[in-house]
Amino acid sequence: MKLITAVIKPFKLEEVRSALTDLGLQGMTVTEVKGYGRQKGHTEIYRGAEYAVSFLPKIKIEVVVPGAQVDKALAAIQRAAKTGQIGDGKIFVSPIEHTVRIRTGESDDDAL
Amino acid sequence: MKLITAVIKPFKLEEVRSALTDLGLQGMTVTEVKGYGRQKGHTEIYRGAEYAVSFLPKIKIEVVVPGAQVDKALAAIQRAAKTGQIGDGKIFVSPIEHTVRIRTGESDDDAL
Amino acid sequence: MKLITAVIKPFKLEEVRSALTDLGLQGMTVTEVKGYGRQKGHTEIYRGAEYAVSFLPKIKIEVVVPGAQVDKALAAIQRAAKTGQIGDGKIFVSPIEHTVRIRTGESDDDAL
Amino acid sequence: MEFRKVARYAGVLGALGAIALFVEPALAQQAATAPAAPPPPVPNKGDSAFMYIASVLVLMMTVPGLALFYGGLVRTKNMLSMFMQVFATLCLVAILWVLYGYSMAFTNGGSLNDFVGGFSKAFLKGVDSTTLAATFSNGVYIPEYTYIIFQMTFACITPALILGAVAERLKFSAMLVFMALWATFIYFPIAHMVWYWGGPDAFGNAAKALAAATGDAKAQAQAAYDAVMADAGISFKWGALDFAGGTVVHINAGIAGLVGALILGPRIGYGKEPMPPHSLVNCMIGAALLWVGWFGFNVGSNLEVNQFAGVPFINTFIATCAAGLSWVIVEWIIKGKPSALGMASGVVAGLVAITPACGFAGVMGSIVLGLVVSPICFFFCSAIKGALGYDDSLDVFGVHCVGGIVGALGTGLLVNPAWGGAGIADYTSKPGELVAGTYDMATQMISQAKAVGMTLVWSGIGSAILFKLVDIIIGLRPSEEKEREGLDITDHGESAYHY
Amino acid sequence: MEFRKVARYAGVLGALGAIALFVEPALAQQAATAPAAPPPPVPNKGDSAFMYIASVLVLMMTVPGLALFYGGLVRTKNMLSMFMQVFATLCLVAILWVLYGYSMAFTNGGSLNDFVGGFSKAFLKGVDSTTLAATFSNGVYIPEYTYIIFQMTFACITPALILGAVAERLKFSAMLVFMALWATFIYFPIAHMVWYWGGPDAFGNAAKALAAATGDAKAQAQAAYDAVMADAGISFKWGALDFAGGTVVHINAGIAGLVGALILGPRIGYGKEPMPPHSLVNCMIGAALLWVGWFGFNVGSNLEVNQFAGVPFINTFIATCAAGLSWVIVEWIIKGKPSALGMASGVVAGLVAITPACGFAGVMGSIVLGLVVSPICFFFCSAIKGALGYDDSLDVFGVHCVGGIVGALGTGLLVNPAWGGAGIADYTSKPGELVAGTYDMATQMISQAKAVGMTLVWSGIGSAILFKLVDIIIGLRPSEEKEREGLDITDHGESAYHY
Amino acid sequence: MEFRKVARYAGVLGALGAIALFVEPALAQQAATAPAAPPPPVPNKGDSAFMYIASVLVLMMTVPGLALFYGGLVRTKNMLSMFMQVFATLCLVAILWVLYGYSMAFTNGGSLNDFVGGFSKAFLKGVDSTTLAATFSNGVYIPEYTYIIFQMTFACITPALILGAVAERLKFSAMLVFMALWATFIYFPIAHMVWYWGGPDAFGNAAKALAAATGDAKAQAQAAYDAVMADAGISFKWGALDFAGGTVVHINAGIAGLVGALILGPRIGYGKEPMPPHSLVNCMIGAALLWVGWFGFNVGSNLEVNQFAGVPFINTFIATCAAGLSWVIVEWIIKGKPSALGMASGVVAGLVAITPACGFAGVMGSIVLGLVVSPICFFFCSAIKGALGYDDSLDVFGVHCVGGIVGALGTGLLVNPAWGGAGIADYTSKPGELVAGTYDMATQMISQAKAVGMTLVWSGIGSAILFKLVDIIIGLRPSEEKEREGLDITDHGESAYHY
Numbered sequence A, B, C: 001m002k003l004i005t006a007v008i009k010p011f012k013l014e015e016v017r018s019a020l021t022d023l024g025l026q027g028m029t030v031t032e033v034k035g036y037g038r039q040k041g042h043t044e045i046y047r048g049a050e051y052a053v054s055f056l057p058k059i060k061i062e063v064v065v066p067g068a069q070v071d072k073a074l075a076a077i078q079r080a081a082k083t084g085q086i087g088d089g090k091i092f093v094s095p096i097e098h099t100v101r102i103r104t105g106e107s108d109d110d111a112l
Numbered sequence D, E, F: 001m002e003f004r005k006v007a008r009y010a011g012v013l014g015a016l017g018a019i020a021l022f023v024e025p026a027l028a029q030q031a032a033t034a035p036a037a038p039p040p041p042v043p044n045k046g047d048s049a050f051m052y053i054a055s056v057l058v059l060m061m062t063v064p065g066l067a068l069f070y071g072g073l074v075r076t077k078n079m080l081s082m083f084m085q086v087f088a089t090l091c092l093v094a095i096l097w098v099l100y101g102y103s104m105a106f107t108n109g110g111s112l113n114d115f116v117g118g119f120s121k122a123f124l125k126g127v128d129s130t131t132l133a134a135t136f137s138n139g140v141y142i143p144e145y146t147y148i149i150f151q152m153t154f155a156c157i158t159p160a161l162i163l164g165a166v167a168e169r170l171k172f173s174a175m176l177v178f179m180a181l182w183a184t185f186i187y188f189p190i191a192h193m194v195w196y197w198g199g200p201d202a203f204g205n206a207a208k209a210l211a212a213a214t215g216d217a218k219a220q221a222q223a224a225y226d227a228v229m230a231d232a233g234i235s236f237k238w239g240a241l242d243f244a245g246g247t248v249v250h251i252n253a254g255i256a257g258l259v260g261a262l263i264l265g266p267r268i269g270y271g272k273e274p275m276p277p278h279s280l281v282n283c284m285i286g287a288a289l290l291w292v293g294w295f296g297f298n299v300g301s302n303l304e305v306n307q308f309a310g311v312p313f314i315n316t317f318i319a320t321c322a323a324g325l326s327w328v329i330v331e332w333i334i335k336g337k338p339s340a341l342g343m344a345s346g347v348v349a350g351l352v353a354i355t356p357a358c359g360f361a362g363v364m365g366s367i368v369l370g371l372v373v374s375p376i377c378f379f380f381c382s383a384i385k386g387a388l389g390y391d392d393s394l395d396v397f398g399v400h401c402v403g404g405i406v407g408a409l410g411t412g413l414l415v416n417p418a419w420g421g422a423g424i425a426d427y428t429s430k431p432g433e434l435v436a437g438t439y440d441m442a443t444q445m446i447s448q449a450k451a452v453g454m455t456l457v458w459s460g461i462g463s464a465i466l467f468k469l470v471d472i473i474i475g476l477r478p479s480e481e482k483e484r485e486g487l488d489i490t491d492h493g494e495s496a497y498h499y
């Protein structure tokens, strides 16, 4: 099993979600995060004081998938999240050694 | 060392926390997340327009534990977080290669 | 590639960010989290009812770096985030197997 | 000094209202034995302007005031539910008010007149722009619509107060049915018992006629006089003092809230999970708007903006300040920190306590009342509630009922002219001259206690019956799962915030 | 009853204003043929007190009321934009008002007088503390400043209403230019057409003079009489009834909003991405403050606090309650849940509908109007909007324009004395005696329909031209990227919240 | 025109108050030499209604208005602290006011009378429902309670304004002690200096008596006249104009804020960490409520709702609009974007500047004042503050003190009848006829400057002493760790939000 972590633009969440469910992936966990990268932020001004806001709102999607589905999932996310503009985000893949479904106690691929 | 990531129902946080501290685990990091899974969401209606809200509020607990304690921790979380109802959540285990306590510079198991 | 996850005190975010950019690391993802650890929380009182608030606001920084830069990054974070007071936080290092830049499709070190 | 003492009173108990149509048949009848009727009184535009703004202020107390005060204290997932319940109660009761509530409260109820009025003004029959309502001054009238409107705002906010006690676990549908019943069987009757009387001119004219009558006419005049005196609610006749509704509004809603909290049982997780206020900022905005609006409530209860109107105003201001500080100080001593919620609670407790007393007390007496009420309410909200274990979600009992009782009893003491109070007006011995009657502390305290007891019993028992009834018919509480998810989504299909 | 029926009217259409300087030359001229002029009237302090507070209440409707109501409904990233647009519109239009707006609305416009006034009072020339404005009662005047201020608050809130329809996608710079044009070419003229007339004394005196004149003087008196009758806006002359601005304010802004929404096109992502209100709490606070402030709007439109002032007050209260409940019930039936946004929408729809009717309808009629308006608006906001696919972001058309039309037509029915309405005053046949004129339903409904149609046409076409013009000159919409990022950052460089 | 010019003034400096008990001994004494006293004046109900609502509005400015305006600008962790400090200041100062503050401000202070009053009305001794306070019109009185209440709201908001300058780093305990001292030693005396005088009738009667006296009586009448003229605060005697409290309220609080900010030093992280407002929405709601409430503040300062009340009203409205736009435009030019915080700041700056001028300026003059004040304040809040490096957290100095000075000096210019101003009333040469005195720009500007200077010196030095004193006794600032954690948790044990 692998954990796929995708940091994407917020308005792309729906598209990515449906791309993944189209693959039959039924679960994911989403976090509101702030991203720093090449995409430049903006300046906020409060009564003369200027602040460079370098962090931009992003959405982080975490989805654990059976090893066999990693490539399809990566492709699906990439397709759905892409605008071609700077700041589209990143996808990271990392190993998951063990998974448990709390409700039933099932584990590993059965738990996904 | 392993990172145990548990996605649970929000009102179970206190029980899971105390189950973990009972094991002597003194640290954890908690994030408010939104989960998508088998548990169906709800519909929100705003002046006639209906939105299917498929993401539900969940709590993600991350706790890094020495390898020896992984099983006990998994069991404890499972016990504390279980309601038996759909949506109870998942636990994932992944490897951690290195840990540092910022304050002291201690590392690995000493840092936990 | 490694994922460096640092849990730090909120007001240290700016210092850590600039320490990392000084190393030439151009991307990172930041999450507001709540931490439980040795640093004790506080008590909140609402009309006579007291609640022990054991979770404290922390910032989680996630930065994926090429293997060669891990040590420098660790040192930089540690320096920037340290106050020497309890609750300064932790740094965890874990493996990343694959990285993709959504915009371009570049992968692994090229995607960082 | 003398003048002030006698003038700021309110008949016997007559806190608020005392509506008397200028051409009401009963009065016309007595007028027959009295000297030629004076020309119809013309309402003063300053009075009308004031009463309309006062009504607007009481509306603002309810929405957004009370909705924010309560809403800020619940958890995020029940915020909209709180708002909806307050709004819906307001809308519903206002409509009942014009359909039959006003009539049930402010007309003669025949054989049941001690307890409730009749339906002669149902659908506001007979009311138009020319009909008038009496004030507390002889010869001073306001348009009847003005009085109906002002009283309507009271009828709307009182049931809404109950919502705090049963917050986060009362279904919207059950709430609607309960409120319709509660307004009808509890509020309208209690308003009648406390506030229905013939007005100062009816009293005075009957007394004058009686004094002037000689020979055979004497008996007839006596009968007429007795009829006027008898045409009032029972509480009013007992002679208790309540300037702006300590009993009718606060004790009444407070005890109903406690009963509701007991019948519904505690919220899931109560005492185990933390349930901190989701927005103390909203709570404090609400408290501030309650304070702001309360001047409409209390000063408007004077029904005109004569020279005495300054008394309820300054007392309402100062008692509130004293109570706010006093709650914070008690908390500081006992819990170690002065909290914002403590300030908000103290402010509301002070407003509640001064409500019955505001037109009777002196300024220094009001400070004392404010200082005293907060520690008592604090004690109920923390120690007593904790010990008994009931879940009065937002302390409606601890603040409104307890604070209301402190205020009602305090009124009996602070009206004492010897302590800077205003004394009690005597409308009959020297009508039109505003001479103060006698004040006897023991007598007065007994009257106050009777009014308090009456309200506790009627509203306590009545509310219990109504809550049980609704529980049987449609069920009061949502399913456990729904309560956990929060009423915003399960009752209303919405979330309060999408930041 | 008789008295009330005749008294609550408003001349012909004359809802709000009817300013007549006490010493206006035109009147003075006619006074020459009339009996010796009475001593200058002295404004009543109660009236002034009321009108100032009414103006404050209308300001509070706008900020923070409307800003919160609208702001709560947009997405977080456009919250400050909504606030800024409302504030800036208010500031801008108020200044235009004193520079030339008041003059364009409330002076004689010479050959264009049917449609717009002139510039004789530009920069408030000739206005000072001693000049007076007429009310709807013979012989009752208020200070002219009072009238200017009250009307100014109307001029400020009306354009701000449009902002909801084009929310989240109109550039701040374009907004400023559009608002200056819209106030000048749409609002000031329509206010003139509907509210400009000579006042009851001018009417009455001319009629009396005509009646008294004999022989040669007859023709002269007739000419003078005709001149007074003719010196009014065209809509006023048609005889439509609009107590507090249903056409001038709500239909006017509502149709302009629809036109704007059509010209700007839908928001990026409309219909695809969810766009839930970012804070229904703010929305409901806003709705509550609109309600609270609306009493200034509607009751203030009586221009004095005489006995009839209770009618618009109680109607404004009750129709709103009925409409709030009725929206919620319809939604419950059709969508399965009664929502907080439904309550807020119903409350506003009720306020909109009762605005033209509040001084004419009976209380029971107002309940009916409230019950009826919500389902109709609900139907437009869900079914019709969905079917046609235009993106009226916050349903300005569906609530204000549709609700305004329901109210305008409802007014024609509910004024019917046979249905508890007030009837229509006749200032000329028996001047000063407030005798009701005749009421004919068909005639009245035609007048109402003409006024509605006139507003739809003038504002609809005019707004389209102005939106297009501004689009050509500076462009209405931000770039796609900026719209996505949100106007708070791109237009104003700020974020609403940093929790 | 003539009439208006003379009538809207305020004696010499007499902006707000000028209380004179109807039966005050000093007056009674002079009455002996004057013709038979007229019957006691009866307060007008319209005036009373207005003054009570005005007082409610000023309360609303403070809570929730100011609390939201300031609270929205701080960081989340100090939100409740801001609310608590405003609420507690209000409660504390109101109680001091009735205990001795009113007496210190509005009674004769014997040998210290130039600077402070005495204790003859401590605990409101001798005040009851029958005692009266003078207005600015001969023969017009309001109930003394009304005046006490209205002035109380001023006494409460002024110290609360200081809190913005020292926000996020002043301990609650230290704040309480400081505020008690500051009210006592700074506010009450300055209110006395500026607002204490004998009232128009005392002036007029003495002048009439002097004019009528012949022979031996002449000297006696002259002495009596001199006594009346001398029985006023020193600033009043200088003849500076301040309609509603530009000096007493805004310059006073503004300079105290600057002194506090300097003594406390900057917040930890100031200039290094971003400290953006945690909720600009709350800030803008607060600004809106300040605006709404300010009509109570400014128009209420007219003390009655006579025909001249429209002048401060329209000026307060229009100057604010001009200042809001003007701040936004300056920012647009200099910083590239018009911000919501800029709008809020401009609105407040405009309100501050028009405060002393509102009853004296013409409408066009008010627009100019509004346009001018914002750029000046903007310059102080950005350039000057940045250059000097002090941390006036919420720009109390830059907006209130600087804006107040602009307004005070502007008043001296705009009162000029030649520029549309109202001129300065002369109560003595033709008492009761409201004839305007002479206006000389140089003289007037010197008076204005003296009043400004006096306030800056007294409040600046006095506040410095008090801050230092409190620092020595209990310490002004929390520990570094506590300041970092935020005062909500460390001072009050709560968090503002639990979403």
Ligand SMILES: Nc1ncnc2c1ncn2[C@@H]1O[C@H](COP(=O)(O)OP(=O)(O)O)[C@@H](O)[C@H]1O
Pocket: A007, A034, A035, A036, A037, A038, A039, A040, A056, A058, A085, A086, A087, A088, A089, A090, C026, C027, C028, C029, C030, C062, C063, C064, C065, C101, C102, C103, C112
């Ligand atoms: N090395 C990294 N580690 C973690 N997150 C990163 C890293 N680099 C980029 N990100 C995340 O990806 C987002 C997009 O990156 P950015 O450089 O702005 O654009 P692009 O993805 O087009 O190269 C960032 O806002 C950040 O959240």
Ligand SMILES: Nc1ncnc2c1ncn2[C@@H]1O[C@H](COP(=O)(O)OP(=O)(O)O)[C@@H](O)[C@H]1O
Pocket: A026, A027, A028, A029, A030, A062, A063, A064, A065, A101, A102, A103, A112, B007, B034, B035, B036, B037, B038, B039, B040, B056, B058, B085, B086, B087, B088, B089, B090
């Ligand atoms: N494959 C997955 N990867 C990441 N998170 C998941 C995955 N599957 C489920 N989750 C998380 O677990 C939560 C519960 O899953 P769900 O399918 O609703 O119920 P259950 O845990 O009872 O099977 C989801 O809301 C989501 O946050």
Ligand SMILES: Nc1ncnc2c1ncn2[C@@H]1O[C@H](COP(=O)(O)OP(=O)(O)O)[C@@H](O)[C@H]1O
Pocket: B026, B027, B028, B029, B030, B062, B063, B064, B065, B101, B102, B103, B112, C007, C034, C035, C036, C037, C038, C039, C040, C056, C058, C085, C086, C087, C088, C089, C090
């Ligand atoms: N075992 C752990 N797993 C995950 N997060 C941890 C762990 N231990 C500590 N943390 C995080 O680090 C933060 C700081 O830890 P704490 O024990 O308070 O102080 P210190 O870092 O000085 O030892 C915690 O608030 C928590 O967020």
